[in-house]
Amino acid sequence: MLRATEDDGASCLPAGGAARHRHHSNGSDMSIFSRRKFLAAGGAAAGLALLQSSNVSPAQSCVATRYNLDSAKGKKMLQIYADSVRKMNNPLRYPEFTPLSWMFQWYTHMVRGDRSKAAEMARVFPLGGSALADEMWDTCQSHLGQPEQYFLPWHRMYLNFLEQIVRTVSGDPCFTLPYWDYTNPARQALPSEFRQRNSNRWGPLYRAERYPEINAGTPLPQGQVGLRLDLECMKSGSYNPFNGDAGFCANIDAMVHGAAHLDIGTPLGMASVPWAARDPIFWVHHCNIDRIWASWNRAGGSNPADAPFLDKTFVFANGSGERVAPRIGDVLSVAPAAYDVYLARPAGGLPFQPAASDAAAREMAPAALESNDAGVDGDIRLGGEAVTVPLGAGAGRAALSARAPRTGSTGQPILLIEGRSVTGFAASGFNVYVHAARHSILLPGSPAHVGQLHFFGLEMQHDHADGAHDPSAMSGRDASFVLRDDTRRMLATLDPANLAVTFVPIGAWDESVGAAVRRVALVLR
Template identity: 50%
Template sequence: MTSVTRRAALVGGGATIPFAQWYASQSWARAPFVRKDLSTPAGQADLAKYAKAVKIMSGLAEANPRGWMFQWYIHAVRGDRTKAAELARVYPAPSPQRTLAQASWSTCQAHSAGTVENYFLPWHRMYVFFLEAICRKLLQDNSFVLPYWRYTQPNQRALPVAFRQQASPQWGTLYRPNRNPGINNGVPIDQGLNPTPINTLSLNQTSYVPAAGQQGFCLNIDANLHGSVHVRVGNGQGMGSVPWAANDPIFWMHHCNIDRMWASWNRNGGCNPTDATWLNKTFTFPDANGNSVVAKIGDFKSIGALGYTYDVFEPGPRIGGCLPFVLNVRDLPLLAVQRRPFKLDPGGPVEIKLEATSAEAMRGNPKNLGITKRTGRTLLVIDGLQAKVQPGVLYEVGVKDAAGKTTVVGHLNFFDAVSAEHGDHGDHGGAMPEKFFAFDVTRYIKKGEQPTVVLRPDGKADAQADAVVTGFSLVQD
């Protein structure tokens, strides 16, 4: 370990390299890499290599771009410190490594102010890709690939055993104490949730961006499956909180699976954006030698161009053609609304009665805005989530009809809704990305009804959270 650490301390710095030039220079770049389900024998072999790589990275100096802390901080600097203070502490003098840290730390998309929701999937693909390359180099194993956690399978919803063995010489480096009660004992992450938010429903989206009466694939998988896994696994100093999440080694297995879901959606016919703003957006990451590489989204829109694939893709509905228009769900005819802050109860339900809208709002005609086909669905849209600290739970979303019957239609999570986490963790500036949840309630709301929404925590929420939801809308698609 000492020799590796000393040698690694000498790498890093130098000129910034464009990704295409960097990739062309890699001896392994044309190998057909296959990322595997970590529950399989081949996936377990890759997981053992990953555990070894995490141990090596954890032994490197904080200033080393290939070290564990540096890689964690690319997602976000830890929540009890600022980026500016950590830069000054780790790099007291100017250096190429400090310049790289300035450019790459706290650049996660899209969970802080000034970031862009549509960059969520490609940014995390880049993040995982470069960490995989670093592991490959530190292990001196050009065949290494990261495995993925396929929690979308009902029999894989417990945290994998390798991440729960604190005292194990082989696996202990993958253990973290900052996980929710029972998780390190093998309790399934969706235990007690019905319907489960750990599902593949994001594959039903027919557009990458919000369009017509849907969130779009990127926002849908971010806000629902992705956020729910984070919150159910870790607490406010672990996977459940943006600034701490990437310190847990399970983070990378989680995001391998999110990347696999995106690749699955593309295979099923889902179309990525084609606009220049999206394709030409760049982010900076350390490469396998700790040098600076500038990666462009256009280079990461397809896994085929990156030389890797997955052993299994998720089946889903065939998307016959991508929607040619972009129409926010809020532009649909508004049937009922409630827009004021509702403080959620940490231990029990809160009821929000929606009110009928004006005749003018109800006469909205989305056909004039580009919609050529109506679905007739009624959607409940919820936005404006905010909390002081992570509640540590999901909130059931129920709708109560006129007869008093409540039906659970989904869940909310507060993964990136904590105001204290949006402070000095980057240089983005600007407002938070606009996010919303959308639930199909057609079967549960009669025509002309103004339902009551019921929000109930799935356990005991942190009393300090002061979780608030502001926006509730019933719209017609």
């Protein structure tokens, strides 16, 4: 017989069995659900402001600002968060079938990797009444073949409603999620509050399913995976792909977002999509990803403005556990005070494109770039050894020489990598270099080094798709690197007919994992 306790949420697997059907009454906790109330939950929410609270009365006033977790206000919010994680993991307070349970929120992202959605639905809802879970679970965008452009708004909604739920669970109507500012080189170690397994206060934030050195305080880029955390994605000039730029949404996913997931690890934790949202660090990580997006917008980046994008809806549960279906258009803008500090865009970014360009850019055929790029198409396999791809003849490389760029060009070269794909869990990634074909010394930090490539979330997740998504869509994930000034100066000294791109594995690479890219090209903007 399972004994239900005040679970701190630090066990490897969520509680199950008979306890999930028990109810506990506590006069101070009005958020506890009966199954009848859960089955009756429905309706829509109004006014989806970024940090709207479902339990703030008109007489109350909160400045809904998300704070750096290193700040005094951020640490106060982190304590509320830790207490709420503990409660949400306790099946006596919040049985698994209730939308306010930690497992229900985790499964909204994706159901655990060793079980299918159908099996978990049957386990958690043996008597039926699973309509909301059926709509919500396994809806993370965009790891099951959905359009990449949904990645940022879906996760913003996910944060917003988790925030509402914590307000209900904690009873604090002014709670806001803190963020972890890991692009600051001085803050790249996992925050200490998430590393205290036996702490009564912080224990709920601990997970053993991280790499040991990360739980010991080693900065993420110095761990066994070693992917760097930077803001290169902010150099994109458009939200969606445009003329050789993979776009901000694709690049934040392909760069800093996935890098943090993989650096933290493991395949049963942050490094794997089905397990990631079980870890409380997931939410403060994604809070920072949302802050980077908001910062890119403040710097001048435009979000798409086409009606199909704006009108797209997703299903969540609000702070009362009720079904809501917000539109993407409802969450694209944030209040100036949404974050305490915004980020500056790195120098050397591409010119911003107006929002109207994004819809047209998505329809742009690859042939539209042929007159101004040099690339190679095909199944470029990557693995445990360095792989060099000669770029071949092309006008784009000639334009990278000392000669003046074409009329109307910004003169900014981009390395475009199209169609990342992988056949299994890829724990690490590759350093990417552009250089003379006979170049023999390639070092991180050198002018030839243009960035890093990883494959986070691109493996198909057992049967989560349930046949509803096209597996071939997973091979369409792109990334692009705006070449730095020192790289451009180096290329100007080389024979433009003799350039190559080399992918060098970072650390050990599992040769049973088949990683590939479909196309590599140099594009002059």
